[in-house]
Amino acid sequence: MAEKIEIGYTDRLKEAFEVMGKMGLLLVSVDANGKPNAMTIGWGTVGIIWGKPIFTVLVRPSRYTHNLIEQTRDFTVNVPTPEMADIVAFCGSASGRDHDKFKEKGLIAVPSKKIKSPIIEQCTINYECKVVHKNDVIKEKLDGAILSSAYRSGDFHTIYYGEILGVYYSNK
Amino acid sequence: MAEKIEIGYTDRLKEAFEVMGKMGLLLVSVDANGKPNAMTIGWGTVGIIWGKPIFTVLVRPSRYTHNLIEQTRDFTVNVPTPEMADIVAFCGSASGRDHDKFKEKGLIAVPSKKIKSPIIEQCTINYECKVVHKNDVIKEKLDGAILSSAYRSGDFHTIYYGEILGVYYSNK
Numbered sequence: 001m002a003e004k005i006e007i008g009y010t011d012r013l014k015e016a017f018e019v020m021g022k023m024g025l026l027l028v029s030v031d032a033n034g035k036p037n038a039m040t041i042g043w044g045t046v047g048i049i050w051g052k053p054i055f056t057v058l059v060r061p062s063r064y065t066h067n068l069i070e071q072t073r074d075f076t077v078n079v080p081t082p083e084m085a086d087i088v089a090f091c092g093s094a095s096g097r098d099h100d101k102f103k104e105k106g107l108i109a110v111p112s113k114k115i116k117s118p119i120i121e122q123c124t125i126n127y128e129c130k131v132v133h134k135n136d137v138i139k140e141k142l143d144g145a146i147l148s149s150a151y152r153s154g155d156f157h158t159i160y161y162g163e164i165l166g167v168y169y170s171n172k
Numbered sequence: 173m174a175e176k177i178e179i180g181y182t183d184r185l186k187e188a189f190e191v192m193g194k195m196g197l198l199l200v201s202v203d204a205n206g207k208p209n210a211m212t213i214g215w216g217t218v219g220i221i222w223g224k225p226i227f228t229v230l231v232r233p234s235r236y237t238h239n240l241i242e243q244t245r246d247f248t249v250n251v252p253t254p255e256m257a258d259i260v261a262f263c264g265s266a267s268g269r270d271h272d273k274f275k276e277k278g279l280i281a282v283p284s285k286k287i288k289s290p291i292i293e294q295c296t297i298n299y300e301c302k303v304v305h306k307n308d309v310i311k312e313k314l315d316g317a318i319l320s321s322a323y324r325s326g327d328f329h330t331i332y333y334g335e336i337l338g339v340y341y342s343n344k
Contacts, residue, residue: 010186010189013182013185014182014183014186017182017219017220020219020220021220042220042223043219043223044219044220044221045218045220047192047217047228048189048193048217049215049217050321056217056219056228132318133309133310133314133315134310135308135310135331136307138307141305141306141307142304143304143305146304149222
């Protein structure tokens with residue numbers, strides 16, 4: 001098990017965004033019994049709001065992850081390695097309602113230092129985030145081309161604003 | 173005048189965020205007569221949403237910039253040099269309603285390639301952004317400590333989602 005080193009939230013951001021754009025990142029949340037779930041995300045932003053480092057993630061209300069984040073008010077974002085491509089694809093199509101993705105795919109959940117949702121051991125970068133705000137993608141305020149490409153069936157994303165409480169890196 | 177080179181949106185992001193956190197960035201918009209205005213921002217996020225590179229900026233409805241972005245639906249974000257610290261401070265306190273900040277502070281407006289709002293020649297990194305969505309900071313969904321520290325007088329920020337159409341860099 002490679003040691004995880006604490007880094008700054010901007011330190012490997014270019015790398016994280018490149019993986020997010022090409023393969024996807026793993027958004028991890030946890031249920032009331034401590035069972036974690038991972039969902040693949042290709043969208044998210046990072047920066048500073050209210051003087052705090054913030055990771056925003058978008059989750060459709062229909063998703064299992066939506067229920068979990070609503071309950072725990074926290075999540076982690078995890079940057080997978082190229083070797084995890086099949087796991088990332090699986091976590092983007094299967095639902096946590098029907099699958100124990102960690103168990104089925106051999107993902108190792110490591111307890112976070114400051115929140116309930118765990119991080120994924122095998123991932124190179126992990127962000128621990130506590131929800132400090134949420135709002136929604138608003139149909140009437142959205143560019144028409146985006147509306148017709150991303151929201152044919154409605155289910156407009158909730159945007160969760162996670163204060164980044166810790167970032168960890170391990171060179172696999 | 174140093175040449176401006178087109179770069180990727182992640183290429184100098186760490187640098188941009190460090191300046192945003194320490195000094196602030198300059199958010200530029202333009203009025204119907206082509207007169208530009210610069211406002212200092214310390215908050216914003218960058219990432220991928222709807223498959224597009226996005227720069228989100230937060231602007232209070234009371235601000236002059238708010239009116240301008242509502243009209244043109246675009247803005248630029250500009251990363252100042254350390255030598256511009258006094259200009260950045262001025263642009264964070266004076267309003268474009270009362271001041272021609274470009275003229276008074278010697279800021280040089282260079283036409284953007286794809287939007288109406290110009291970029292600032294003297295800045296090291298410039299982002300051209302077209303608004304594709306907006307929503308608001310929602311009082312009832314906000315962390316209590318943030319609510320009392322940032323919104324004592326209400327005036328909850330509008331969050332503008334700018335699709336990044338171009339990023340330019342010049343080494344001053």
